[in-house]
Amino acid sequence: MAQRTVLVVLFDGVQSLDVTGPVEVFTGAETHTPGSYRIRTASLDGAPVRTSSGLTVVPDAALAEAAPEPHTLLVPGGQGTRRPDPELVEWLRAHGPRAGRLVSVCTGAILLADAGLLDGHRATTHWAYCDKLARDHPAVEVDPDPIYVRDGRLSTSAGVTSGIDLALALVEEDLGRAVALTVARHLVVFLRRPGNQAQFSAQLAAQTARREPLREVQQWITEHPEDDLGVEALAARAALSPRHFARAFQAETGTTPGRYVDRVRLEHARRLLEDTGDGVAEVSRASGYGTPEAMRRAFLKALGATPAEYRRRFRPAAVGQPG
Secondary structure, eight states: OOOEEEEEEOOTTBOHHHHHHHHHHHHHHHHHSTTSEEEEEEESSSOOEEOTTSOEEOOSEEGGGSOSSOSEEEEOOBGGGSSOOHHHHHHHHHHGGGSSEEEEOTTHHHHHHHTTOSTTSEEOOOGGGHHHHHHHOTTSEEOSSOSEEEETTEEEEOSTTHHHHHHHHHHHHHHOHHHHHHHHHHHTSOSSOTTTTOSSOHHHHSOOOSSHHHHHHHHHHHHOTTSOOSHHHHHHHHTSOHHHHHHHHHHHHSSOHHHHHHHHHHHHHHHHHHHOOOOHHHHHHHTTOOSHHHHHHHHHHHHSSOHHHHHHHHSOTTSOOOO
């Protein structure tokens, strides 16, 4: 087995977890399977860099002395991507195409885009910077939803901890599921976090209500997507009139009850399609859609794909075929 060189680019203002998260994953894989990875870090001049949290990181080398054609070139994000060093962007423009695999974490995608390396490709970044990436680089197909996107040799991930998810996926690709699962267990993280295709769960996307009855309703919706979740039924659970409940829910969560329910049901259905072999009809009932056709319409509207297409794209090979 050929050893894979992982070269991590460092710069002032880098987000420390964008660096250490993936490095811990690849190092864990190397510990489990010696000879699988050689991890190197490099800054432009080889000098230490100061992260956005104030930590000082000492690189292994200067970029000019680092592996000229690494198996994986990993570009983290952080505050230092807001006004990137032109010399760093030029180095990426010249050397990025030589890497076997090009990876970014968080706003590292902005550096890759500035270097012209994402043109014509699908990519993602931290949710707060997706609009900027799309606006500044119209040749990039920006997808704000997934926690990571794979497009050939290019892989981009969303904010901060999603770099761990992407690194685990790359280890699984290189060394198999068993090794990746061992690393994930050691780090006490999911190999594939539940509903892992979305940057936000429904509860994270919405605000948490201030009042206890409304918070309880939010939790009830999440735990019982298959139940009657109409405004009247939810209002009764909160001991409010339907009109008062609808106004209070939107005021405190930033979304209407109906939109919140739609997102919870979609998220639940996606998770079942990703992580189980349940048939589409069974998934539609368990997620509150009632019929496969209703779920199909919801998926097409929100994701531009049918449930069957979504399952083929995102379900791991280890999950059995639907019944």
